[in-house]
Amino acid sequence: MVMSSPWGVKHQLADAINAHDVNRALEYFSPDAVVVSPSGVAEGREQIAWLYEQLFKGFPDFTLTTWNEVSDTDAPMVAEWVATGTHTGPFLLPDGSELEGTGRRITIRGACASFVENGRITTHREYFDQLEMYTQLGLGLARVEQAPSSYREELAPHTVS
Template structure:
């Protein structure tokens, strides 16, 4: 049996994501893996599955194109990518609301770092500009003073003690 390299695991994950094959996505992760992204923190395969389901439901043609890999190291494996897709279905927003399909296309650049042990990803961290994505979906920032007073408390920064 040929041992797969760390990069083989990472590339299998990209292929599984592009196929929207949730079972294959989860096979790339250890049972107690952690994914950290602008969407939040997912711990374990159940939460990781939920996160990818949201993405595949919201963007039926979601594709991840890796355009740079830092191949001089395996710990962590770092790649830069562009994700593209059409917003065709419901997509969960950071505030808990759902944005129904808009038909708008997104093209968002990002990067990720992955750690692999025993042929499975144990930690995967990805970073991308949420404002870039949400702007492409037709959303924008709202100044706190433009928010109705009843909603301001949850948006205001909390004093540190």
């Protein structure tokens, strides 16, 4: 498949995501592409496919709307977006557990930066506020045990005499 401009590739990827067409989305990535997001790192098309499959399983009506593009550059191509969806299926959480469908709607804001070489995305980085998303899903922060005092002392600023 021969792609158009780098921005054309990015726009076609967004169309494939909104169509929930994982196979078509993968065509826009190089075989060794890397996707980095708050959800983790996916290396290669197989892992990228898994990432999208998990998203679409948890949010079958997921929609991505781009509202701003930094169009005066192609390296990286930066866009701001809003993602919406209803959580009706299982969604993988950072601790490896699955959150069953809550029926809650999410609206999260984010940005992404993509690099395209030879008509394919080689690196794609997503940035969004996970706390914003998890709060909308009905989750909150959990207090974790405080680090042992010896560890806190090692990290404390030291003064030089």
